[in-house]
Structure formats: C-alpha cells, structure tokens
Amino acid sequence: MFEHPESRSLPRRGPARGTSDDCMRIDELLEAFVDDELSAAERSLVDVHLATCAHCASQLSLAQRVRGSLRELPAQAFPPSLLPTDVKTDAGDVRARRGERSREDTRRSVVSLRGWRPWRSKRHAGGSPNGRRGGRLSGKPSGKPSGSPPAWAATAIAAGLVAVLAAGLFLRPATPVPSHDVAQAEAEVKLALAYLGRIGERTGSIVAQDVLEERVAAPIARSVQRVLKPTAGTTQDGGP
Amino acid sequence: MESVDYQQLVSEHRDRIFTFAFYTLRHREDAEDVTQDVLIRLWNHRQRLDGDRVGAWLSRVTRNACYDVSRRRRVRNAVHPSDPEPQLERATCVEPTPDRSAEAAEFRRNLESALRDMSEPYRSIVIMREIQGASYQEIAEALERPLNTVKVYLHRARRMLRHALAEEEAHVRAS
Numbered sequence: 401m402f403e404h405p406e407s408r409s410l411p412r413r414g415p416a417r418g419t420s421d422d423c424m425r426i427d428e429l430l431e432a433f434v435d436d437e438l439s440a441a442e443r444s445l446v447d448v449h450l451a452t453c454a455h456c457a458s459q460l461s462l463a464q465r466v467r468g469s470l471r472e473l474p475a476q477a478f479p480p481s482l483l484p485t486d487v488k489t490d491a492g493d494v495r496a497r498r499g500e501r502s503r504e505d506t507r508r509s510v511v512s513l514r515g516w517r518p519w520r521s522k523r524h525a526g527g528s529p530n531g532r533r534g535g536r537l538s539g540k541p542s543g544k545p546s547g548s549p550p551a552w553a554a555t556a557i558a559a560g561l562v563a564v565l566a567a568g569l570f571l572r573p574a575t576p577v578p579s580h581d582v583a584q585a586e587a588e589v590k591l592a593l594a595y596l597g598r599i600g601e602r603t604g605s606i607v608a609q610d611v612l613e614e615r616v617a618a619p620i621a622r623s624v625q626r627v628l629k630p631t632a633g634t635t636q637d638g639g640p
Numbered sequence: 641m642e643s644v645d646y647q648q649l650v651s652e653h654r655d656r657i658f659t660f661a662f663y664t665l666r667h668r669e670d671a672e673d674v675t676q677d678v679l680i681r682l683w684n685h686r687q688r689l690d691g692d693r694v695g696a697w698l699s700r701v702t703r704n705a706c707y708d709v710s711r712r713r714r715v716r717n718a719v720h721p722s723d724p725e726p727q728l729e730r731a732t733c734v735e736p737t738p739d740r741s742a743e744a745a746e747f748r749r750n751l752e753s754a755l756r757d758m759s760e761p762y763r764s765i766v767i768m769r770e771i772q773g774a775s776y777q778e779i780a781e782a783l784e785r786p787l788n789t790v791k792v793y794l795h796r797a798r799r800m801l802r803h804a805l806a807e808e809e810a811h812v813r814a815s
Binding site for chain 1: 650654655656657658659662663671672675676679747748751752755766770771772773791794795796798799801802805806
C-alpha cells in the first residue's frame with residue numbers, strides 16, 4: 401500500500417549470486433548503465449566486468465527487461481463520461497456571448513462543477529441521480545455491497561431535518577417552550593448549518609454515515625422532538 | 641487562466657492523472673474519484689497556477705490525494721476489519737496470447753506486483769518516469785526533491801524491482 405515518504409527504509413538487498421565486491425559494485429551501476437548515464441570511466445568498468453561475469457550479464461539483461469516492461473505498461477484512459485461537461489457549456493458559452501468573464505459566470509461554473517461530483521459514490525449508491533454513471537455501473541457489480549450514502553443524499557436528508565426543525569421553531573409560536581431549550585435548539589441548528597456548509601464545500605467527498613448521524617441528524621431529531629412536544633406552563637428557565 | 645484553458649488542461653492531463661492514481665491505488669473506481677478530486681482542485685486553483693508548472697502541481701496534488709485515499713482505506717480497515725479489502729486490479733491482460741508467451745505474461749504480472757508493493761517515493765518516481773514518461777525536472781518539482789536525488793532514486797527503485805523479480809524467478813525454479 402501507499403506509504404508516506406521516508407516512512408520505510410530501503411531494503412538493501414544484493415544480487416542472489418555473484419556476491420564479490422566487484423559484482424556488488426557493478427550491480428549498483430547497471431540501471432545507470434542501461435540509461436546511458438554513466439561516465440566514460442564507469443562505463444568502461446562495467447563493460448570489462450560484464451565480459452567476464454555471466455551473472456552480471458544476466459542481471460543486465462534483466463535490468464533492460466524491467467525497464468522495457470515498465471515502459472510498455474499501458475497508460476489508463478479516464479472515462480470521458482466523468483468529465484465536468486457543465487463547465488464547458490456554462491462558462492464557455494456565457495463568456496463567448498458577453499466577451500468577458502464575469503463573477504456570476506465563475507459562480508455558476510463552480511456550482512456546475514460541484515454538481516458534477518456527488519454521484520461519484522456510485523459503487524455504493526448503485527447509480528446516479530442523473531443516470532450518467534448508472535449504465536456503466538449497473539453492468540459492473542460493486543466490490544463492496546454497502547457503504548456511505550452519496551453526499552447529495554446525506555445533504556438532502558440533513559436539509560430536510562433542518563427544515564422540519566425550523567418549522568417547529570417558527571410555526572408554533574403559541575406553544576410555550578423553555579427558553580434554554582430554544583437556545584440549545586438554535587445552537588444545534590447553527591451546528592447543523594455549519595456542517596451543511598462544510599459538506600457543501602467538500603461536495604462529493606465521502607461523508608461518513610456515523611458522523612452525519614451523530615453530529616447532525618441525531619441532535620436535530622432530538623431538538624425537533626423536544627420542541628414539538630409542548631411543555632405545559634413553562635416559559636422561563638426553572639419556572640413552575 | 642480562462643475556462644477554455646481549463647478544458648485544455650483537463651484534456652492534456654486527465655489521463656495522466658488517472659494513470660498515476662490507478663497504478664498507485666490499483667483500484668479503478670478509487671482512481672476515478674481521485675481524478676475527479678484533482679480536476680476540481682485544478683478548477684478551484686486555476687487563477688493562481690503558473691502555466692509552466694501545472695504538470696508538476698497536478699502530480700503533487702494527485703499523489704497527495706492518493707495518499708489520502710490509502711489512509712482512509714487503512715482507517716476503514718481498522719474500524720471495520722470484517723469488510724473485504726478492495727480488489728486490486730492489474731493494468732494489463734495477462735492471459736497468454738500467440739504473440740505474448742505465458743512466461744512474458746507471468747513476468748509482467750510479477751513486475752506489477754513488485755511495483756505495487758514498492759514503498760514511496762520510489763513507486764511514484766517509477767510511475768512518473770517509466771510509465772508516464774515525465775522528465776526528471778518535472779518529477780523533481782512534483783516531489784520537491786533535488787533532480788539528482790530523483791535520478792538516484794529511480795535507479796535504486798528499478799534495482800529493487802530487478803532484485804524482487806530475480807528472487808521470484810529463483811523461487812519458482814527452486815520449487
């Protein structure tokens with residue numbers, strides 16, 4: 401797996417055979433020899449040794465084969481269907497029409513680009529809201545049967561909960577509610593909105609299910625439950 | 641940088657970004673996610689980037705994004721050890737064909753495995769230099785290391801691959 405630079409020391413393995421000092425020295429020069437990056441003196445040293453050492457000659461052959469095979473590994477093509485096509489139409493066309501790029505163009509383009517991202521949790525969701533990934537994925541079974549929901553879905557759920565809470569707070573003015581509960585609910589709404597903002601900034605990043613439930617959904621649900629449940633005869637903290 | 645330039649940059653670099661991510665993560669969908677992330681970052685930073693160094697910047701951002709994905713994999717595996725490991729993919733078809741012997745296919749498979757198991761920064765350097773054909777200068781800028789260090793690391797990395805393949809071959813012969 402991927403490791404941070406310098407997190408692992410280089411294994412200093414030598415050749416399996418040909419363990420003379422000369423062979424070990426030549427072994428360290430073979431890759432530079434293959435790349436033709438040795439000085440004339442070093443190249444001459446390697447040439448002389450290779451003429452008399454079958455093991456190092458075979459290692460040279462292997463070094464050449466490794467380099468050749470690496471260069472034959474195919475470049476991978478990024479699927480065009482995953483490209484942000486909205487950016488082309490929005491920013492390009494608008495700018496061409498107006499002859500300049502306005503702040504509004506930039507904003508629209510960014511929004512379009514961000515909108516391109518959320519369905520990328522396709523292998524968990526099994527498709528996309530706009531169908532761009534659905535066809536390909538439907539034919540390719542996912543390696544993981546379950547996982548985090550797409551970011552747009554999580555955001556939509558959280559936004560819905562916030563809306564319900566807001567309705568509970570502001571559309572029921574006649575219900576007496578303890579002021580500290582209101583303050584707490586307001587604080588939790590702010591927290592939820594802050595998380596939504598964060599999610600919006602990182603639209604498309606995988607939002608952990610447990611984080612959403614613990615830090616957004618659960619507090620909001622508790623607040624909704626508390627607010628919608630009338631507290632008879634109490635309008636002040638600690639009141640009778 | 642104008643939007644047209646952005647599209648041009650995407651056309652020029654998207655496969656390169658994806659190739660690096662694929663060979664680093666060995667998982668196609670993770671590599672697609674990383675590529676999308678990097679293209680979004682390119683869009684967000686398009687006004688501030690130096691046109692001559694976009695390639696190195698993209699390589700650096702891609703590498704960091706791959707590192708983040710690997711880290712999330714490790715965390716996920718630690719939290720949910722029962723979840724199956726993602727299936728690592730190979731870049732090439734290793735089925736023997738008339739023009740590719742079984743021995744050559746086996747060699748290619750062992751080479752890919754050795755590359756996958758290689759530590760950083762050696763793997764990144766090999767991918768950038770040998771598979772993507774990047775210049776030493778570009779690699780040095782991407783990894784923020786001196787150019788001579790990159791050369792030494794590349795040769796060291798290929799030597800590690802060579803020794804790993806020689807060991808594998810010796811093991812097969814012995815068995």
